[in-house]
Amino acid sequence: MIIDLRNCNHSLPDAVKTCSGGFLGNDYILHSLSNAYHAESTITVGNLDNGYYSIEAWFQNSGGQNACYLAAGGDDNNRRMTALPVSHEWRKLTIRGIPVKSGKCTITLFSDANPGNWCKLCNVRLIKDDKPFEFLKGGDVSELLRVEDHGGKYYYKGEERDCLEILKEAGFNIVRIRLYNAPGNPEFSPSNRLNPHGYQNPAHTLELARRAKQHGFQILLSFHYSDYWTNGLSQFKPHEWENLEFKSLVKALYDFTYDFMKKMLEQDTLPEYVSIGNEIQGGICYPEGSVSNWPQLAELLNAGHDAVKAVSPSSRVILHLDGATDYNKYENFFGNCEFYNVRYDIIGTSYYPFWSQKCVEDLRIFCDYVSARFDKDIIVMETGYNWNPTASDGQPGQLENNGPVQYPSTPEGQKNFMLELFNAIKCVRGGRCIGDIYWDPIMIAVPGLGWEEGKRNGVDNTTLFDFKGEALPVLDVYKYNT
Secondary structure (H helix, E strand, O other), X not given: OEEEOOOOOOOOOHHHHOOOOOXXXXXXXXOOEEOOOEEEEEEEEOOOOOEEEEEEEEEEEOOOOOEEEEEEEOOHHHOEEEEOOOEEEEEEEEEEEEXXXXXXXXXXXXXXXXXXXXXXXXXXXXEEOXXXXXXXXXXXXXXXXXHHHOOOOEEEOOEEEOHHHHHHHHOOOEEEEEEOOOOOOOOOOOHHHOOOOOOOXXXXXXXXXXXXXXXXXXXXXXXXXXXXXXXXXXXXXXXXXXXXXXXXXXXXXXXXXXXHHHHHHHOOOOOOEEEEOOOOOOEOOEOOOEOOOHHHHHHHHHHHHHHHHHHOOOOEEEEEEOXXXXXXXXXXHHHHHHHOOOOOOEEEEEEOHHHHOOOHHHHHHXXXXXXXXXXXXXXXXXXXXXXXXOOOOOOOOOOOOOOOOOOOOOHHHHHHHHHHHHHXXXXXXXHOEEEEEEOOOOOOOOOOOOOOOOOOOOOOOOOOEOOOOEEOOOHHHHHOOO
16 A cells, blocks of 8 residues: 655646645645555644634545545544545545644544555645535435335344434435325325325324434425425426415415424424425426426425425525536526525535436536526535446346446445545535435335335435345445545
């Protein structure tokens, strides 16, 4: 194992060549370690003003290590870290929100490596920016109760464990929970195409929220305003709202949002983040709330926002679209939000290499632009990567491949993709991309369990657990990114 921190390679990008080869632009250098499989280089920088700092560095990394990360902090309890992705080219690395409270910062490069692994780090800069930063890392666990009731079990290193416990210990700090109005109602279509037991209805959502809070998670609550799956092509109104006049529809949406938020408040599980709709690039509650009628869509979105804030002013409201890297889509939608004075806090985006056919660096550039253009934080609301070429039934899954991403459809490939994605998110200018929510991390292969009643499971090869419910190596990515 070779860690070289002293000399910059001449192939560095032009923007880096002006930096000195030393650490922090002076004589501070992390000691070089060679032929070490378990290596840790540390330096403590003193005489610092207290506050928040960030670190920028350039790295190369062979990958293949059990763990490889750069960490920094005033003490072990306040360390922030970023794991190094695979890169044979020089690439930027960022750690944000490093707290310094006693005038010093300890910086550590750690590697638990295998024979033949290597990494290089240089041009490390410690920057006082006084910007706290919380990196949100989690996933959608909405199907958990249904998976468990169908006999699904989760394991960590062969030991059966509670799924949420495994995720929490791995480093998850937030879970997404989606809410339908009356799913599974046998009297109405398309509600009757979902399971008949009402999973993801208000009662089940409250139960899952209680469990999530008991494990210490933040909650991202997604109102779908439907009895069925919603996305850009499918925004069916709840059957109880079908025949309402528009003003009554607005009131129904407000009341449903307000009433459920009150229930969340009463059981002490208020969500820190709330999404008004799911992938709403075409609008919500069709046809009245379609983007073909922006004044009405704006009124519905504001009703949802206002109902959330009436109960929980601190909850941050998200508007979530699909198609990350589609600049025109985001310019049109959020440009109309500006024009019609739609109230919201955060832009949500879905990023799947398969659907977008764009690489991780394209996503970073897109997030730079969108967050600056609309002066909003942005969060990756959905992302997924197949760790096996097919689902458990041998048929293609929802993600038939991983687009232009170069890693293979293997557990190690999934881990390397997420390492690259997390690093890119942290490199978005100003820390304006605040995190990533994986979809679907927990809908594992269970006999008889599918998208809808009697249908197959199309995502059991993109979960964070294998076909037998064993935790995959990708969970290390959550552990070593804080």
